[in-house]
Amino acid sequence: MTDLSVLGIGASPRKRGNSDMLLRHILKGVRSRGVSCEDVQLRDYQFSACTGCEKCRNTTKCTGLQDGMQLLYPKLAGARGLVLVSPTHNYNMTVWMKAFIDRLYCLYMFTDDRPRRYTSSMAGQGRKMVLGAVGEQPTYEEAIGFTLDAMRLPFEALGYETLAQIPVLGIFDKGRIAAEVEILERAEAAGAQLAKAVSCTPGEFP
Ligand SMILES: Cc1cc2nc3c(=O)[nH]c(=O)nc-3n(C[C@H](O)[C@H](O)[C@H](O)COP(=O)(O)O)c2cc1C
Secondary structure (H helix, E strand, C coil), rough: CCCCCCEEEECCCCCCCHHHHHHHHHHHHHHHHCCCCCEHHHHHCCCCCCCCCCCCCCCCCCCCCCCCCHHHHHHHHHHCCCEEEEEEEEEEEHHHHHHHHHHHHHEEEEHHHHCCCEEEECCCCCCCEEEEEEEECCCCCHCCHHHHHHHHHHHHHHCCCEEEEECCCCCCCHHHHHHHHHHHHHHHHHHHHHHHHHCCCCCCCC
């Protein structure tokens, strides 16, 4: 196992906004269990959307685009635990998170028949994750919409198990989540749960 046990990924364009704070509290919970972690903000990395060039076909490496994603692939591979937080933009995750997820297409191996069947190079490694989403509107449908499902489904397909999902509704002003003590406590508890799960998972890890 590498030193980095949990990787936190934030997908808001807004520095020190609500998603940043939610991520920070989840990672505080991870650290409270003595588990190491790192957080990255996708807005700090320059990378393109997947172009579907297929150069990665069954190599599990993206060689078609030499950009900031090349810094993120090893961080993702080396962490058994993952935290993803995105604000809701138009019922869904932000374009930064969507582009990031699409660039993980290279981690699949596909068969040659149609429709192609696939396996993930990350499957069976005891990978676990916690998800968070923040929206302004008061109802789940409008505030979160597809955000959590849209992050959860691709990562489950890659081989991650979802331990907790934290939807935060009714928050707009920058940093307003700081007043939501109960939510932040839940976030820290989810981080602690993730830390425990990644420490207890037996077996080899790349
Ligand atoms: C382009 C854009 C689209 C948005 N779409 C939604 C939405 O569909 N539903 C919602 O509840 N809030 C929406 N919001 C509001 C944000 O989710 C909300 O302000 C959130 O607190 C921002 O989190 P942040 O501080 O981490 O950036 C949108 C904001 C932007 C900038």
